[in-house]
Amino acid sequence: MSLPEADSTPAVLIVLAMAAVLGYTVALVVDRTARRAGRRSAAAADLAQRGRRPAHLTLVILALLVALNAMPEQNWTGAIVRLLGLAFIGGVSWLVAVLTFLLEDLALARYRMDVADNRHARRVRTQVILLRRITVVVITVIAVASMLMTFPSVRIAGASIVASAGIVGIFAGLAAQTSLANVFAGLQLAFTDAIRVDDVVVVEKEWGRIEEITLTYVVVHIWDDRRMILPSTYFTTVPFQNWTRREAAVLGVVELDLDWSVPVEEMRAEMHRILD
Template sequence: MPAHPNTDLLSAADDVVSGVLPDSTWALLLVVAGAALVAWLLAVVIGLVVSRFTGRSAAVADLSRRGRRPLRLFLVLVAVTVVLDAAPGVGEWRDVVVRVLGLLLIAAVAWLIAVAAFVVEDLALARYDVDVVDNRHARRVRTQVSLIRRLTVAVIAVLAIAGMLLTFPSARAAGTSILASAGVLSVVAGLAAQTSLANVFAGMQLAFTDAIRVDDVVVIEEEWGRIEEITLTYVVVHVWDDRRLVLPSTYFTTTPFQNWTRKESAVLGSVEMDVDWTVPFDEMRGELDRLLEGDDLWDRRVKVLQVTDAVGALVRVRVLVSAKDGPTLFDLRCHVREGLVVWLQRTHPTGLPKVRNEGTAGPDVVAPRRRPGAVDGDARPAGPQAGLFTGSEEARERSRAFTGPSEEELAARARTDAEAEPTA
């Protein structure tokens, strides 16, 4: 009986598959898939067991959240690598796959180490709450931990890459020559990246010398804002109008700037006003007391109203108030300034600043004596007082040095010259 056409087709397909992959290879792939599945299920079970303790500890919850994916990847890679290493006579493709799996395994281990470092750093941050009135120490710790976290990631990444390269024999052989020329390379790299290295060291200096901290209130380039982020190479300042100033780390080590929260979060601020001389300052102090007592922005530390200047047509008044931090102080100053202006407009409109011009002459003012022969507009007095200096012979000599001889001296010289001329 002739064979069925479909049977012939299946036999031909089996021959092709058998020619490409032997039966032992298919069996190995099935074993590898089974091992990977078992490892993944084991990772899921471990995650479920750990999740039962997440409610008792924040560190365990953070570890479960961050380490779920790298743990599953690590266990799957370990299972697949063990199965492939134990399989004899598979073929040359196994060495390539095992090498790739080894590189991925190093990356997974680095991922797990980074997760553990992050959990420890988050645990340290959880001990310091920044939502308090005086949070200087907490902000200092947060700044340093954030920088340490970046350094940790950089170190782990470098070590992982170095471990991957060392798995290649050619890379290990080249390591000796690289170490031999490390001194020259370091000098060349240092000269080529002076600015970058300076910013890196400046960033470390800022974090560990407590010059600035995250959330510090600073005034930079005549801009008021908060330190939002500190990295190894730059610092981000959140300006009051929601702009961001990105400055290199070396700026804060070489340029003077104002740090309003260097020692404590609470700060003082002043409100200056020019008022008229007729303002009753006792009533003005009473209005200041009323404004501050009903304002939650005031921290009840400092409340002063002083007259700091009283020259000319205006009186300068300074109000000194305090608040828990810089932004609160800014709002408080605006509120006090507006309240005092409204109080002046409502109760003492005559106390608003004005310019006086009261220079009229009284009855005792005597017009200067006119010089004989003077024209209109020439108000220079006549007589001995016409010189710049008077009172003595030395003063008259100084007067002649500045203004020349006086009219009397000129007339005396003319008479002397006339008498000296010979008569006809």
């Protein structure tokens, strides 16, 4: 008669706890190293600050995955490995997003907005902001797709999904043609330099500045502190005025309704004093 196998669950839990402690310790060492590097580099300090949480999460999960895969499989370890794998994909995606945002911020830091002629800086800022939004969408889609592909049933269904993607794409394109048009118009605005963030424009007989440009809409800050939200296709299909297309300075007209008895020469002298 064979004896029943001993339950090794307590040993597995002890090993997992040790692996979690080891992973967290490695994360602390990496964090301290990054902080020391940050004393000599502002970029390294920013990376250490932003990447601390995703790095801790990813390293701890990686240690747990290595420990689970190195031990004999238990009845309950399969589900834990699956959950840890999903969390690991999320942590890596988080780290990639942090690194991408850091690179984009470094690119923005090279171009100052508080200068007399900031046209090039505004153009770069507009493009980087849109690229950041695109980056978030791409990273999210890749992360979700990677998570789904860890399930065998999804991998098996992948062939049929790809086969029917053409038909689905046609119907989706017809149903969402307005939204897609706005997305392509947003990309066109960013890379054709038609408008930039902080440009002075006149739209719908309203004077204001471009406050935000997204993939689907543009926010115009009106002079009286209102916000006009227009679809991106508006700026590719409707004529509008851009007063800062060629230079940052704005030329305007000031009209004063005065009485005939106003001393014009004294008023002109006061104007010159204020201008000086």
